[in-house]
Each structure stands twice: as C-alpha cells, then as structure tokens.
Amino acid sequence: MIDGRGWRTGALVEKREIPMYYLRITQYAQDLLDELEHMTEWPERVRTMQGNWIGRSEGVRIGFPYELDGQRHVLSVFTTRADTLMGATFCAVAAEHPLATHAARTNPALAEFVEECKRGSAQEAEIAVMEKRGMATGLFVTHPLSGKKIPVWVGNYVLMTYGEGAVMGVPGHDERDFNFAVKYGLPIEFVIAPAGMDAAAFSMTQWREEFAAYGVCINSGKYDGLDYQGAVDAIAADLQKQGLGEKQVQWRLRDWGISRQRYWGCPIPLILCPKCGDVPVPDEDLPVVLPENLVPDGSGNPLNKTPSFYECKCPKCGGDARRETDTMDTFVDSSWYFLRFACTDNGRAMVDERANYWMAVDQYIGGIEHAILHLLYSRFWMRVMRDMDLIKVKEPFARLLTQGMVLNNIYSRHSGEGRVEYFHPDDVDVQLDANGAQVGAKLRSDGQPVQWEGMRTMSKSKNNGVDPTDLVARHGADAIRVFMMFKAPPEDTLEWSDDGVEGSARFLRRLWRMVWEHVERGPPAKGPRQDLVALSPAQREMRRLAHATLVKVTDDYGRRRVFNTAIAAVMELMNALQKFDDTSEQGCAVRHEAIELIVQLLAPIAPHICHELWRQLGHTDSLIDHPWPQPDPQALIQERVEVVVQVNGKLRAKVEVGASASKDEISAAALADATIQKWIEGKPVRKVIVPPGGKLVNVVV
C-alpha cells in the first residue's frame, strides 16, 4: 500500500468490516505464557518476545454508567492504573465503538470524523506514530466513585481490538492522555504524589516523566495516603460493591483471524445455510477441493465468481446453501505441517500414533522473523490437538535455533527515470585501496562503474543470489559447510563471500596434504606409540595442545553450540602441527595422535573428507561409528605457566611460574621481574591483586 492506495491497481484502500472465522488462541494465553518459562532450549530473546506479545496485564475493569434513550448502560474500560481513577476527567472510545456510532447518528461532524478514523490504518506501527486526534461525542458518563459527569470522546488512538474499545483519560498521570487533554482543553487533575517529586513540579502545560510514576494518592478523598497497591485494592473493592468493576486480567494477545479473501489457500470446510447458519461439511465429503483452473483478475476472490464451487446443499436441511469461499491463512498449514512427516501415508486422519513417537521436534530451525507468529501459532495448534485427543504432547519444538539470513553484495545502476538495474556480484570487479578497503566497483562487461548498496538478504529482485550447486561442484559440499559454519555463529547473519569459500577449500586441502604426508612418511599400521615419560618438552607441548583443543571443541559443540570457534581451534592446532617438524618415532606418534584428533573433531563439519582421511590413517572401522574421543588428563597437565603482570591495570610484563605456585609465590615472582621493578620504582606498592586462576597479577602503586 502506497499513499492509501494499492500499489498494483491504484485502488483506494479502506477499512471494511468483514465477517471472519477466528481461532480462540486467547483461551490458551495463560498456558502459552506459563510454559515459556520451562522452554530452556529456546533462545531467551524469542521467549521474551512471545511473553511480551501475549502481554498479560493485571488491572481493574471499571464501569462508567450512563443513560441512553431512558435505559441504563455501562461504559467499560480496563486500566492497570486504577489508583489514578479519581483523576479521570474524560473517557475515549474507538471509532467503531457503539457509543460513537450512536452519537454520530445525530452529529454530522462527528460522523465524518468517525468515518475518517475508520479509513485510517489498522497497523499498530502506524497507529502508534500518527497524530492523536479526537472529537467530543456530546455524551457524558458518570464517574463511578465521585459521581461527576465526565465527557466521552472519540479517539483515533483507541483500539477496538484491545479490551472493550474504550479507555479512561487520566491526563495527570498518563502521557498520551496529558497531550490529548492539553490539545483539546480538557481538565487535568493530579491525584498521585510520585515519590521524591515536589508537588510544585506539577505542570498543566509540560509533561514530565515523573507524573506517571507510582506514588501515594492525593486529592482522592477517602483514598488519600494509600500507595499503589492499597489504592488499587480499595478502589476495586468499592467498585465491586456497586457492581461497577472488578479486578481483571487483560491480554494483549488477540484471537487469530484466519479468513483470507483469496482462493489459493486451504478451504474453510463450512457451508452457509440461510436457515441453519454455518454448518460443517460432513466428514465423508472431506476434503473440500479447490478448482485449479481459476485465474485471479485482481478484482477479489475468484471463488466468489465460480458457482460450481460455491453452490451446494445444506447438509442439515437439504436446502440451497452457499459454500464458504474464504480460505485459510497459510499460517494454519505451517502450524502443524511438521506432524505430517511422521505419518505421510495416512490419508484418513491428520495424524496417527506415530506422531506421538516422533514428537516433539528435537531441533527446529527457522529465521528470527518467525519468533512470534509462526512459533506461537504452532504452540497453540498443538494444544488444541492435544485437547481433542489427537496428540499427546503440547510443545511442538523442544529445541529452537533461529538462524541468521544469508546476505550478499548488491550492485546497481540508477537510470534517469527512476529505474534501477541490479548486477550479479559475480559480474562485478571491485576496486580496493592499499589497505584492501573497497573503494569502487565496475561492471566487468562494460568497465563502467556500478553503485554498491551494501550487504543485504539474497533475493531474486536484487540479483544477488548464489546457486549452491555450482559451488558444491567446484569445491565440494564439505568446503561450503566449513565456510558457513566458520563465518559466523548460526544465529547471526551470514555474509556470503567467494573468497571465504576459497579459504575453507584451502584449509581442507591443507588438511588432506598433511595427512597424506604423514601417512607417506611411515606406515601408520605400526600405530601410535608414546613413551609419555620420555617425551621432549616440545613433544609434550604439542600433545597438550592437541588434547586442549579436544576439550575446547567438545565444549563448543556440546554446551556452547557454536561452531565458528570450534573450527578456529582446529585451525590453530593444525598451524602448530605444521611447525612441529619432529620426525623421530616419538614425534611421529605425537603427530599421529594429533592428526587423528583433528580428523575426528572436524568430522561433524566436513564429514566426507574426514571419513576418507580416517581410512587413510589405517582404520578399518567407519569414522561415524567411532566413539567421540576422550581427552587424556595426563596430557593436559602443565609444569610452568605464564602469568601476565599489570601495573595499575596496564599490561607491563609476563613472567613464568610453576603451575602449582601459590598466590604469594606468584606475586613475589611478579614483583621480582626487572621490567616491573622499573615501573614501580620510587612508588609505594599499595596492593598486589592475584585473582583466582593465577593467570594475572595487578600491582597497584
């Protein structure tokens, strides 16, 4: 939608009331919220976002009585700040509220305003930034506690979909109400004294953040002196006595409207009978099958123009009826498709017993953009199926990984008439300065400059997609896997880079060559033989590094679930091993052990190459059947360790001490160091701090 018109047809967009089918997700709000707490294998931020989306708030429903056409009615509002009720100076209702409709009947200006509000956006983001406007209805309601008459306004910021489509206006203690009151000259009353704020600071013209703070009731008659909770409790009790309110839990979550006015979705299996109402399609007539020969012409749902689809008989009374032509939101399908993988061959039921065996999904992967809707709808759908005895589990996804999207460079040229042409990064040569920073880009075919628009999500329209099959053919699937796992943590966006893939391929070639040379040098059939006591310091250090890498990589894969640092650790080990040119029998045995570890550690990332290298190393079993290696505690022991010495928090020297040195020994060694002596010369040493771990000393002078 652009400027209130559809971008394709130019048609004016308007809000319209359409009867729709809703799924009552709100009925499960509490359980959907409660269970989040136990879903520890989901990312924290997704759980937080879902919790906020469900949006439980505890407050008070308050009734403002009024008379209309001689009959007594009550305008209901919900508030989390019932303590401010005595400061309510107006009420505001949504444009769709019955009171607004009623008042508009006799008030043309109001009718026009109401119509204007209805034309406005329904999107939360747009409502939030639009100008707050209102108009008096001329109607008044009675304040339930003070008995004062207070005016009812129509506000374009009041949502019909939240609560009952009406709010009380407390300009003294709500910023939105304050601005509204100032704008329209409505009275402002201050009824809360925020802690630590001087009462003289109250202003009738300038909003201050503190006005909304909790505090003690003032100017509130019998409630004066009560704090937030005391006032809420007392006011709720008084309202309840009069039948004009009670404590209530309100949810931000709305019911799920699933009707879509288009034909390429799953049919809603209902028949609309003028006599019997909405009648479900009988089981034996399911599924309802859509015609496949329809072509949308841009003027609404083609099913509405297809009598062969919508004309039918009512299953109850046999009379002429009309089949529902709205179809379902595609989120409906995505809410349970995963269950069907367990029972694809069952054409008689949604699921069968096998789904109970396989569910929940052990590891679900999806983009962060699905953090709320898809993942919440699926959780809801499972609960419904469980309540219908179709399945036994209620949480669909045991562990969730929200992976980042893949980005690539975008290059374009903008022509005069606002047209844009996008060029594939493969067809562009990049110009670099002496540091390797990108300073420009040219199209290879004509040598003329193109504009770089940064790294963005791969898409057809931006012509920056990459076909993985070409790359797999050129470098092998292992190299692509190593690149993708190495480039960034899986949750982060992945910036595509041909050079990066090249680097991963180079790394794997280096590994291949290293194993090859090792195997050539001596028959591994002899097996690794190490006399641990007789290892030289260099051999011992090599062996320590290999086992330390094993510990780190195991932790990264297991507890931390990050792969880029695991691969980096293996690369480090390989770099060290390449410098280790010890060809003695002991040296070869140490190298053999380290190489085997590398092959095993890398196998989850580069399975094909590692499988083959494992066999080259003389094994007859398959690597995938081989148990994960265990570190040798003996190998991890260090005799001497390096200690970093700081003076006033700045790194000044490094000293070596025995691995079992005490704190006193460490600080003595640090203070004895010549460089440190120079730094502390002439200044009294006030403190020497040796934090646990014994890897660092800070000398404070």
Added chain:
RNA sequence: GCGAAAGUGGCGGAACUGGUAGACGCGCUGGAUUUAGGUUCCAGUGGGUAACCCCGUGAGGGUUCGAGUCCCUCCUUUCGCACCA
C-alpha cells in the same frame, strides 16, 4: 511509537564467570617457488611514534585495583508489530 537484538581493525568475527582486546579466517603488503598468471610456502598487517611509549571495542558519563563485558543517558542498524509468510 512499542517489543526484541546488535554495534570490536580494510572485512567476517574471537575474547565463555569483570582479568593479556583483536584468536581464527578473508583481504592487503613484501619475499620465495614458477617462463607468466594461478597454486603453494615464508614474513608482516588496529592507529599514532625514530624510539620509549601513548591512544583504541558506536558517543558521553559512572562503578572498580582492573570494563568490549556491569550501571545511566544518547545515537545508529536489523527483526517483529497480527492480511507477506
């Protein structure tokens, strides 16, 4: 606007519990090998400085012996906001 994240060299990122900032890789520079290009190998690579050193994790303040990490204020970017899915 609201909710959720993120911001570290030329680039992607590392630093896990407040303790050596820049691991690892890409790129770049120089050299070796090569008829040449590519490949491979070696060395260097945050900024300033002749050096000692100084400065540096989006900006500004604070806590601490010590802050990329904790606290406060602000800026920017990304995701979501219910009819794109």
